[in-house]
Amino acid sequence: MLLLEIDIAFLIEKLILASVILLGSLGVAMYATWGERKVAAVMQDRVGPNRAGPLGLLQPLADGGKLFFKEEIIPDSSTKFLFILGPGLAMLTACMTSAVIPWGPDYITESGHAVSLQVADINIGILFIFGVVSLGVYGVMLGGWASNNKFSLLSSIRAAAQSVSYELAMGISLVALLMMTGSLSMREIVGQQHGFWADGYFTWNFFKQPLGFLIFLVCSFAELNRAPFDMAECESELNMGYHQEYSSMKLGFYLFAEYINMFITSAVIATLYFGGYNFPFMDAVAEAVNPLLYTIICVLVLLTKVICIILFFMFVRWTLPRFRYDQLMRLGWRSLIPLALINMLITGAVILWALN
Amino acid sequence: MEKLTNRSVSVDRSPMTLGEKAYLPAILKGLTITVGHIFKKKATVKYPEQKRPFSPVFRGLHILNRDEEGRERCTACGLCALACPAEAITMEAAERKPGEEHLYREEKYAAKYEINMLRCIFCGYCEEACPKDAVYLSETLMPTHYKRETMVYKKDDLLIPHPKKHESDK
Numbered sequence: 001m002l003l004l005e006i007d008i009a010f011l012i013e014k015l016i017l018a019s020v021i022l023l024g025s026l027g028v029a030m031y032a033t034w035g036e037r038k039v040a041a042v043m044q045d046r047v048g049p050n051r052a053g054p055l056g057l058l059q060p061l062a063d064g065g066k067l068f069f070k071e072e073i074i075p076d077s078s079t080k081f082l083f084i085l086g087p088g089l090a091m092l093t094a095c096m097t098s099a100v101i102p103w104g105p106d107y108i109t110e111s112g113h114a115v116s117l118q119v120a121d122i123n124i125g126i127l128f129i130f131g132v133v134s135l136g137v138y139g140v141m142l143g144g145w146a147s148n149n150k151f152s153l154l155s156s157i158r159a160a161a162q163s164v165s166y167e168l169a170m171g172i173s174l175v176a177l178l179m180m181t182g183s184l185s186m187r188e189i190v191g192q193q194h195g196f197w198a199d200g201y202f203t204w205n206f207f208k209q210p211l212g213f214l215i216f217l218v219c220s221f222a223e224l225n226r227a228p229f230d231m232a233e234c235e236s237e238l239n240m241g242y243h244q245e246y247s248s249m250k251l252g253f254y255l256f257a258e259y260i261n262m263f264i265t266s267a268v269i270a271t272l273y274f275g276g277y278n279f280p281f282m283d284a285v286a287e288a289v290n291p292l293l294y295t296i297i298c299v300l301v302l303l304t305k306v307i308c309i310i311l312f313f314m315f316v317r318w319t320l321p322r323f324r325y326d327q328l329m330r331l332g333w334r335s336l337i338p339l340a341l342i343n344m345l346i347t348g349a350v351i352l353w354a355l356n
Numbered sequence: 357m358e359k360l361t362n363r364s365v366s367v368d369r370s371p372m373t374l375g376e377k378a379y380l381p382a383i384l385k386g387l388t389i390t391v392g393h394i395f396k397k398k399a400t401v402k403y404p405e406q407k408r409p410f411s412p413v414f415r416g417l418h419i420l421n422r423d424e425e426g427r428e429r430c431t432a433c434g435l436c437a438l439a440c441p442a443e444a445i446t447m448e449a450a451e452r453k454p455g456e457e458h459l460y461r462e463e464k465y466a467a468k469y470e471i472n473m474l475r476c477i478f479c480g481y482c483e484e485a486c487p488k489d490a491v492y493l494s495e496t497l498m499p500t501h502y503k504r505e506t507m508v509y510k511k512d513d514l515l516i517p518h519p520k521k522h523e524s525d526k
Contacts, residue, residue, distance in 0.1 A: 042393060043393050044393070045396050046399065047398055050402070315387055316383075316387070318390055319383070319386045319389070320386060
């Protein structure tokens, strides 16, 4: 009966952690919408939202409230079940990815009990993320198809084709990284990037895999359906995109899921390439301050990295014009995949050479 | 072919070089431009808190003027109504009775003076036509109304406050 011996304290600990992470990512996503509007405003020499609360900080709440109170329209000709399932699925998959990201090092209490700041340390963390992110396309596809609208359908086909094409290059660029780390567990990958400098070279994977990082970054733009690859929402060709028939909070779910995805993707990039919660001189800091403070500093470091990457996403969105669909496909299939393969070959060669 | 103007520029249609095809240098260049905008001055005027001065020739809502003693200047000559291209001004004249000298400056005054703000085009011809300096276009923006009737401004809406009465109120 060993399996039934459930550790209640462990369950509660994980439950609290999961809810904090979920609420945290919702909060970050909420303020990402505010941030996006502020960044857009700044890039265009405007002020941006500044009416709701100081600096417009209550704007996301107002937007959310507005979306909740809007009339909910389900088109007659839609497939109702799938129509409702679409945004739910998009939101669910967006929230699920956060489970395997290590948000900080283990916090060891005075009694010697280690509290892990990762909801689930599964040994195939990256595969899990890939799987869930691929499922996320279903939200878009179902929504577009169930709307029974040509534009929505076209948009969802585009989104699906784009995601599938770019996932390939993304996967191959990651294979190169995995050849180096030798593990699929996020926790171990972060552990290997401990500190900043070791054995005469940087520990962060960004410095070991610059080309891989670049491919991963470009692909994550495409995965997120964000500008310059926001084919699924290109207003000039498709009116609005796959969520054209959606109203009220179902539309809100789609838009919100995108921002949660952006947050999680940034966290994944930070974890895989920028050392996660690691920072220079962390060992010295760990000795100087008490464990709780050290854990908090680590989490804040990770969040800072994440926010920087989110800002980068936003800067790019307001800098580049949208790619044309054929250009997008050509870039994905004819540039990024060969590049990723070459990167993989080089990595393999270097590893072999280093072994001998 | 001979050039028709000296402004024509031939478009460079040579195939992109490898550096251009890589996009990244161009993207970085673009990013420096957009990021540079963080430090630029905002063009926005935060309107209700921060108002820009009107130009000296700005023509806003009409006022009916009084003289120094608070008497109405308008003598209901009708020149403003005549000058009005939109036919927005209506008036009815009346004769000043003995004992009303403190109210009206001239012997004739406007018993009724109405400007239909829905018709008015704010050209300022009434102001130019007035021989008694009675009607002026102020620096007040035209407010919005819910009803058509309230858009017709009566004398009460147009007359400026009495200078003496205003002082006695204080």
